[in-house]
Amino acid sequence: MATIEGLDRMLAGHPFFEDMSERARGLIAGCAANRVFHRGEHLLREGDPADVFYLLRHGSVAIELHAPGRSALVLETLRDGEVIGWSWLVPPYRTQFDARAIGLVRALSINGKCLRDKCAEDSSLGYEFLSRFARLLAERLTATRLQLLDLYGHPSDYAARPAERPLEAPTSPAKPGPSGP
Amino acid sequence: MPSVPHTLPWGHAIVDPMTPARYRVESIRSELTGVFTLGLSPLDEPCGIGFAPGQFNMLYQFGVGEVPISVSGDPDRPEQLLHTIRAVGSVTNALQRLSPGGMLGVRGPFGTSWPTTPAEGADLVILAGGIGLAPLRPLIYRVLANRSRYGAVCIFYGARTPDDILYRNELEQWRGRFDMTVEVTVDRAGPDWMGRVGVVTKLLSAKGFSPPDTIACLCGPEIMMRYAVQALHEQGVGERQIYVSLERNMKCAVGLCGHCQFGASFVCKDGPVFRFDAIAERFNIREI
Numbered sequence: 001m002a003t004i005e006g007l008d009r010m011l012a013g014h015p016f017f018e019d020m021s022e023r024a025r026g027l028i029a030g031c032a033a034n035r036v037f038h039r040g041e042h043l044l045r046e047g048d049p050a051d052v053f054y055l056l057r058h059g060s061v062a063i064e065l066h067a068p069g070r071s072a073l074v075l076e077t078l079r080d081g082e083v084i085g086w087s088w089l090v091p092p093y094r095t096q097f098d099a100r101a102i103g104l105v106r107a108l109s110i111n112g113k114c115l116r117d118k119c120a121e122d123s124s125l126g127y128e129f130l131s132r133f134a135r136l137l138a139e140r141l142t143a144t145r146l147q148l149l150d151l152y153g154h155p156s157d158y159a160a161r162p163a164e165r166p167l168e169a170p171t172s173p174a175k176p177g178p179s180g181p
Numbered sequence: 182m183p184s185v186p187h188t189l190p191w192g193h194a195i196v197d198p199m200t201p202a203r204y205r206v207e208s209i210r211s212e213l214t215g216v217f218t219l220g221l222s223p224l225d226e227p228c229g230i231g232f233a234p235g236q237f238n239m240l241y242q243f244g245v246g247e248v249p250i251s252v253s254g255d256p257d258r259p260e261q262l263l264h265t266i267r268a269v270g271s272v273t274n275a276l277q278r279l280s281p282g283g284m285l286g287v288r289g290p291f292g293t294s295w296p297t298t299p300a301e302g303a304d305l306v307i308l309a310g311g312i313g314l315a316p317l318r319p320l321i322y323r324v325l326a327n328r329s330r331y332g333a334v335c336i337f338y339g340a341r342t343p344d345d346i347l348y349r350n351e352l353e354q355w356r357g358r359f360d361m362t363v364e365v366t367v368d369r370a371g372p373d374w375m376g377r378v379g380v381v382t383k384l385l386s387a388k389g390f391s392p393p394d395t396i397a398c399l400c401g402p403e404i405m406m407r408y409a410v411q412a413l414h415e416q417g418v419g420e421r422q423i424y425v426s427l428e429r430n431m432k433c434a435v436g437l438c439g440h441c442q443f444g445a446s447f448v449c450k451d452g453p454v455f456r457f458d459a460i461a462e463r464f465n466i467r468e469i
Contacts, residue, residue: 060377062372062378064372071371071372072371072372073369073370073371074369074370074371074372074374074378075369075378076378076379077366077376077377077378077379079377100372102375103375142408143379143380143382143383146380146382146404146405146408147368147369147379147380149404150341150368151310151311151339151341151368151401151402151404151405152310152311152312152339152340152341152345152368152401152402153341
């Protein structure tokens with residue numbers, strides 16, 4: 001089992017915490033544990049209490065959404081150096097998506113309740129921590145919006161409505177590239 | 182219209198850039214749904230016309246019309262002219278209906294090319310989205326044929342789904358090499374997909390290139406390129422190190438008709454490949 005000192009070293013080596021103060025890392029290490037998941041195991045399950053998040057050290061994890069009557073939809077994959085789980089930050093602290101190990105995964109799990117309590121007691125730690133998560137959430141939101149655009153979809157699926165149609169109809173030459181008119 | 186002398190980057194002049202040369206369809210290969218690659222051989226010049234990676238030709242389907250299509254084949258094999266095309270309109274749909282032995286007209290090659298020479302000695306990031314990999318494939322061929330002249334070579338590719346990955350076999354072959362990085366991501370996938378899911382710009386966070394010593398070549402939807410430029414900036418890659426290929430409505434292909442005007446530039450003549458600092462101010466202006 002990893003010691004607090006060992007966990008602190010792992011935290012320091014993770015991109016999410018690499019430039020965090022030693023004091024803050026020490027506090028977080030008290031809420032951390034080393035975990036291993038095998039292929040197909042779930043790190044998080046939608047609807048479960050969100051009392052933990054993970055810092056991925058090795059491996060790949062699929063963030064999934066399930067809908068009745070269809071197979072799971074993979075929204076995103078996360079890899080070494082990334083963070084899994086933000087629901088522990090936001091009431092009612094319920095996990096929003098599944099997180100499934102695609103292969104062998106090594107991760108640091110951080111107890112969200114423990115960390116929330118420490119952030120409530122130490123506002124500078126709370127600010128430092130929330131700043132990092134705000135940036136992470138902004139990056140994920142931007143990425144999700146780009147995915148929603150369906151950038152590579154067939155142009156005819158997204159042709160301008162007649163009122164917005166450009167002078168050249170979509171069937172006219174359009175690209176000095178692989179997709180012709 | 183009078184003929185316009187058109188000089189290729191290596192000094193060879195097209196006699197009359199407005200007159201198509203006759204080409205025969207040697208092969209037609211289905212790449213993806215609605216995407217196909219035409220293999221053409223020249224009837225008028227047996228050796229074929231040389232081209233530089235990133236340039237395009239005007240393909241003329243007799244009786245239907247003409248379209249600008251980037252060359253997607255190997256620049257060192259000009260006798261086998263390849264164009265990968267998405268069937269999205271009357272001309273490209275007619276091209277898709279061609280079969281081996283069919284004829285079409287070709288004007289070109291036109292436009293600027295990827296910076297194969299300036300990139301020598303530098304790390305090379307090649308970032309493509311969707312069918313935007315096609316205009317970059319000649320660059321990849323050229324770089325791999327002269328691999329020792331370049332530093333790290335990274336190909337980052339994004340597609341809609343695993344079934345929409347263009348040139349999948351070649352990507353797998355390139356990925357199997359020990360001297361380059363190839364990362365692929367898709368926007369959506371089912372649980373059987375073992376690869377990455379997410380936006381292509383996220384791949385840029387993977388190390389494997391040295392930002393101050395990198396030349397980046399981007400091709401794909403303009404929104405994707407906008408965010409890719411932003412992500413490259415965050416990594417420390419400057420505007421003068423980034424090249425983008427733009428798509429506009431090309432007609433004459435020699436800078437006369439103005440259909441492809443992009444601010445002060447004609448994409449057919451001054452592009453389609455631009456160094457980003459030359460167009461940075463115009464890139465986010467929606468009216469152009």
